Amino acid sequence: MDFMRLLKSLEELLYEVMVMLVFFPRTLFLTVRHPQRMMDYADTELGDVQSEQYNDTLSPLLFLMICLLISHLFERAAPTGTQGLLPTFLQDTQNLLIFRVFMFSLLPLIMSLRLMQKLGIVLDRETLRPVFYSQCFITAPVTIVIGLGTAMSHMTWPAAPILANLTFLGGLAWYLAQQTLWFRSKLNIGLGCAAANAIGAAIVAAVAIAVTALGVIIGTEGT
Numbered sequence: 001m002d003f004m005r006l007l008k009s010l011e012e013l014l015y016e017v018m019v020m021l022v023f024f025p026r027t028l029f030l031t032v033r034h035p036q037r038m039m040d041y042a043d044t045e046l047g048d049v050q051s052e053q054y055n056d057t058l059s060p061l062l063f064l065m066i067c068l069l070i071s072h073l074f075e076r077a078a079p080t081g082t083q084g085l086l087p088t089f090l091q092d093t094q095n096l097l098i099f100r101v102f103m104f105s106l107l108p109l110i111m112s113l114r115l116m117q118k119l120g121i122v123l124d125r126e127t128l129r130p131v132f133y134s135q136c137f138i139t140a141p142v143t144i145v146i147g148l149g150t151a152m153s154h155m156t157w158p159a160a161p162i163l164a165n166l167t168f169l170g171g172l173a174w175y176l177a178q179q180t181l182w183f184r185s186k187l188n189i190g191l192g193c194a195a196a197n198a199i200g201a202a203i204v205a206a207v208a209i210a211v212t213a214l215g216v217i218i219g220t221e222g223t
Contacts, residue, residue, distance in 0.1 A: 020058065024066055027057040031137050035178045036185070039134040046130050060136035064108075067140040068100050071147025099216065103209050104143055108135030110205035111179060114197060118187055138178050145171030176202060 031038045042060050045053045053059070058066070072093075112131040113123070121127050149167035152160050179198035184191060 020066070023056070023058050024063070027063050028067075028141060030057065031063075032141055035138050036181055038137045039178075039182060042134040042137055043130045046133065060133040060140070064104065064136045064140040064143070065101055067143045068104060069097065071143045071150075072097060072100065074144070074147035074151040077151060099213075100143075103213060104139060105136075106208050106212065107139050107142075107202075107205045108132050110208060111135045111198075111201050114201040114204075115183065115186055118183075118197065134182075138175065138182075142171050142175045145174075 038057075041057075057063075109132060112128060112135050115121075115131055116123055116127065145167055149164045149171065152167060153164035154160075155164075176195070176198050179202065180191065180195045182194075183189070183197040184194035187194065187197070189197075
Protein backbone atom coordinates (compact mmCIF):
# COMPACT_ATOMS: atom_id res chain seq x y z
CA MET A 1 0.00 0.00 0.00
CA ASP A 2 2.84 2.37 0.88
CA PHE A 3 4.55 1.40 -2.36
CA MET A 4 1.43 2.31 -4.35
CA ARG A 5 1.21 5.67 -2.58
CA LEU A 6 4.85 6.28 -3.41
CA LEU A 7 4.22 5.50 -7.09
CA LYS A 8 1.21 7.83 -7.07
CA SER A 9 3.32 10.61 -5.54
CA LEU A 10 6.04 10.08 -8.14
CA GLU A 11 3.43 10.15 -10.88
CA GLU A 12 2.07 13.48 -9.63
CA LEU A 13 5.60 14.88 -9.27
CA LEU A 14 6.55 13.86 -12.82
CA TYR A 15 3.36 15.37 -14.19
CA GLU A 16 3.94 18.67 -12.37
CA VAL A 17 7.53 18.86 -13.61
CA MET A 18 6.50 18.19 -17.21
CA VAL A 19 3.64 20.69 -16.96
CA MET A 20 6.16 23.36 -15.94
CA LEU A 21 7.99 22.83 -19.23
CA VAL A 22 4.83 23.95 -21.01
CA PHE A 23 3.42 26.57 -18.68
CA PHE A 24 6.64 28.36 -17.74
CA PRO A 25 7.33 29.69 -21.27
CA ARG A 26 3.63 30.43 -21.64
CA THR A 27 3.59 32.44 -18.40
CA LEU A 28 6.80 34.24 -19.34
CA PHE A 29 5.45 35.15 -22.78
CA LEU A 30 2.14 36.42 -21.41
CA THR A 31 3.85 38.44 -18.69
CA VAL A 32 6.22 40.14 -21.12
CA ARG A 33 3.52 40.60 -23.76
CA HIS A 34 0.63 41.62 -21.49
CA PRO A 35 2.10 42.58 -18.10
CA GLN A 36 -0.84 44.68 -16.89
CA ARG A 37 -3.32 42.01 -17.89
CA MET A 38 -1.33 39.39 -15.99
CA MET A 39 -1.31 41.57 -12.88
CA ASP A 40 -5.09 41.82 -13.01
CA TYR A 41 -5.26 38.08 -13.69
CA ALA A 42 -3.39 37.40 -10.43
CA ASP A 43 -6.10 39.29 -8.54
CA THR A 44 -9.00 37.45 -10.11
CA GLU A 45 -7.46 33.96 -9.82
CA LEU A 46 -7.23 34.24 -6.05
CA GLY A 47 -11.01 34.49 -6.00
CA ASP A 48 -11.30 30.93 -7.35
CA VAL A 49 -11.21 27.84 -5.19
CA GLN A 50 -7.62 26.77 -4.54
CA SER A 51 -7.73 23.72 -6.82
CA GLU A 52 -8.73 25.89 -9.79
CA GLN A 53 -6.26 28.74 -9.31
CA TYR A 54 -3.71 29.40 -12.08
CA ASN A 55 -4.81 26.42 -14.16
CA ASP A 56 -3.47 27.91 -17.40
CA THR A 57 -0.27 29.52 -16.04
CA LEU A 58 2.20 29.04 -13.22
CA SER A 59 1.38 30.64 -9.90
CA PRO A 60 3.18 33.99 -9.47
CA LEU A 61 5.42 32.81 -6.62
CA LEU A 62 6.48 29.65 -8.45
CA PHE A 63 7.05 31.71 -11.59
CA LEU A 64 9.30 34.10 -9.64
CA MET A 65 11.31 31.25 -8.12
CA ILE A 66 11.89 29.56 -11.48
CA CYS A 67 12.97 32.86 -13.04
CA LEU A 68 15.44 33.32 -10.19
CA LEU A 69 16.79 29.84 -10.81
CA ILE A 70 17.27 30.65 -14.51
CA SER A 71 18.94 33.94 -13.55
CA HIS A 72 21.30 32.01 -11.29
CA LEU A 73 22.12 29.55 -14.09
CA PHE A 74 22.91 32.44 -16.45
CA GLU A 75 25.37 33.85 -13.92
CA ARG A 76 26.99 30.47 -13.30
CA ALA A 77 27.40 29.95 -17.04
CA ALA A 78 29.61 33.04 -17.35
CA PRO A 79 33.34 32.34 -17.85
CA THR A 80 34.15 34.30 -14.69
CA GLY A 81 31.65 35.11 -12.01
CA THR A 82 31.24 36.60 -8.57
CA GLN A 83 30.47 33.32 -6.78
CA GLY A 84 33.96 33.11 -5.33
CA LEU A 85 33.72 36.69 -4.04
CA LEU A 86 30.61 35.98 -1.99
CA PRO A 87 30.71 35.25 1.75
CA THR A 88 31.21 31.60 2.64
CA PHE A 89 27.55 31.23 3.63
CA LEU A 90 26.39 32.31 0.16
CA GLN A 91 28.83 30.18 -1.80
CA ASP A 92 26.50 27.26 -1.19
CA THR A 93 24.08 27.14 -4.13
CA GLN A 94 21.03 26.36 -2.00
CA ASN A 95 21.75 29.19 0.45
CA LEU A 96 22.38 31.61 -2.40
CA LEU A 97 19.10 30.75 -4.14
CA ILE A 98 17.11 31.12 -0.91
CA PHE A 99 18.85 34.43 -0.27
CA ARG A 100 18.01 35.69 -3.75
CA VAL A 101 14.38 34.62 -3.50
CA PHE A 102 14.09 36.60 -0.26
CA MET A 103 15.91 39.64 -1.65
CA PHE A 104 13.88 39.88 -4.85
CA SER A 105 10.64 39.26 -2.96
CA LEU A 106 11.23 42.59 -1.24
CA LEU A 107 10.49 44.35 -4.54
CA PRO A 108 6.88 43.13 -4.87
CA LEU A 109 6.42 43.55 -1.11
CA ILE A 110 7.45 47.22 -1.05
CA MET A 111 5.42 48.01 -4.17
CA SER A 112 2.37 46.29 -2.68
CA LEU A 113 2.67 48.14 0.62
CA ARG A 114 2.96 51.45 -1.24
CA LEU A 115 -0.25 50.87 -3.16
CA MET A 116 -2.14 49.72 -0.09
CA GLN A 117 -0.95 52.79 1.81
CA LYS A 118 -2.13 55.12 -0.96
CA LEU A 119 -5.50 53.37 -1.19
CA GLY A 120 -5.94 53.28 2.57
CA ILE A 121 -6.42 49.50 2.59
CA VAL A 122 -6.12 47.86 6.00
CA LEU A 123 -3.05 45.63 6.01
CA ASP A 124 -3.55 41.98 6.80
CA ARG A 125 -2.55 38.66 5.28
CA GLU A 126 -5.58 38.46 2.99
CA THR A 127 -5.54 42.04 1.69
CA LEU A 128 -1.80 41.89 0.96
CA ARG A 129 -1.90 38.57 -0.91
CA PRO A 130 -3.55 39.63 -4.23
CA VAL A 131 -1.42 42.76 -4.56
CA PHE A 132 1.76 40.84 -3.74
CA TYR A 133 0.92 38.08 -6.23
CA SER A 134 0.28 40.69 -8.94
CA GLN A 135 3.70 42.19 -8.32
CA CYS A 136 5.45 38.82 -8.47
CA PHE A 137 4.38 38.41 -12.09
CA ILE A 138 6.26 41.47 -13.35
CA THR A 139 9.19 41.11 -10.97
CA ALA A 140 9.99 37.62 -12.27
CA PRO A 141 11.15 38.52 -15.84
CA VAL A 142 13.36 41.28 -14.44
CA THR A 143 15.34 38.71 -12.45
CA ILE A 144 16.18 36.89 -15.69
CA VAL A 145 17.32 40.17 -17.25
CA ILE A 146 19.56 40.86 -14.24
CA GLY A 147 21.07 37.38 -14.44
CA LEU A 148 21.66 37.76 -18.17
CA GLY A 149 23.18 41.20 -17.73
CA THR A 150 25.44 39.96 -14.93
CA ALA A 151 26.61 37.07 -17.10
CA MET A 152 27.37 39.47 -19.96
CA SER A 153 29.34 41.77 -17.65
CA HIS A 154 31.77 38.93 -16.95
CA MET A 155 32.33 38.04 -20.59
CA THR A 156 35.76 38.80 -22.00
CA TRP A 157 34.78 40.24 -25.38
CA PRO A 158 35.03 44.05 -25.77
CA ALA A 159 31.35 44.87 -26.28
CA ALA A 160 30.23 42.83 -23.25
CA PRO A 161 30.14 45.72 -20.72
CA ILE A 162 28.08 47.89 -23.08
CA LEU A 163 25.59 45.10 -23.77
CA ALA A 164 25.40 44.32 -20.06
CA ASN A 165 24.58 47.95 -19.22
CA LEU A 166 21.99 48.13 -21.99
CA THR A 167 20.41 44.93 -20.69
CA PHE A 168 20.26 46.28 -17.14
CA LEU A 169 18.83 49.62 -18.26
CA GLY A 170 16.29 47.97 -20.56
CA GLY A 171 15.05 45.72 -17.76
CA LEU A 172 14.86 48.63 -15.31
CA ALA A 173 13.01 50.83 -17.82
CA TRP A 174 10.46 48.09 -18.55
CA TYR A 175 9.94 47.42 -14.85
CA LEU A 176 9.44 51.09 -13.91
CA ALA A 177 7.16 51.63 -16.91
CA GLN A 178 4.91 48.78 -15.81
CA GLN A 179 4.88 50.01 -12.23
CA THR A 180 3.95 53.48 -13.43
CA LEU A 181 1.03 52.14 -15.46
CA TRP A 182 -0.03 49.99 -12.50
CA PHE A 183 -0.06 52.90 -10.02
CA ARG A 184 -1.82 55.08 -12.58
CA SER A 185 -4.56 52.50 -13.10
CA LYS A 186 -5.06 51.56 -9.46
CA LEU A 187 -4.88 55.08 -8.01
CA ASN A 188 -6.53 56.88 -10.94
CA ILE A 189 -3.80 59.54 -11.00
CA GLY A 190 -1.73 61.27 -13.64
CA LEU A 191 1.29 59.76 -15.32
CA GLY A 192 3.76 62.02 -13.46
CA CYS A 193 2.39 61.15 -10.02
CA ALA A 194 2.27 57.48 -10.94
CA ALA A 195 5.91 57.58 -12.07
CA ALA A 196 6.88 59.32 -8.82
CA ASN A 197 5.17 56.56 -6.82
CA ALA A 198 6.87 53.85 -8.88
CA ILE A 199 10.34 55.38 -8.65
CA GLY A 200 9.95 56.22 -4.97
CA ALA A 201 8.86 52.70 -4.08
CA ALA A 202 11.67 51.24 -6.21
CA ILE A 203 14.25 53.34 -4.34
CA VAL A 204 12.85 52.25 -0.98
CA ALA A 205 12.97 48.62 -2.14
CA ALA A 206 16.56 49.02 -3.35
CA VAL A 207 17.60 50.47 0.01
CA ALA A 208 15.77 47.69 1.88
CA ILE A 209 17.50 45.06 -0.28
CA ALA A 210 20.93 46.65 0.24
CA VAL A 211 20.51 47.01 4.01
CA THR A 212 19.12 43.48 4.40
CA ALA A 213 21.87 41.97 2.24
CA LEU A 214 24.55 43.85 4.19
CA GLY A 215 23.04 42.70 7.48
CA VAL A 216 22.94 39.06 6.35
CA ILE A 217 26.53 39.18 5.06
CA ILE A 218 27.87 40.82 8.22
CA GLY A 219 25.88 38.44 10.40
CA THR A 220 27.04 35.31 8.65
CA GLU A 221 30.66 36.43 8.44
CA GLY A 222 30.66 37.26 12.13
CA THR A 223 29.56 33.77 13.20
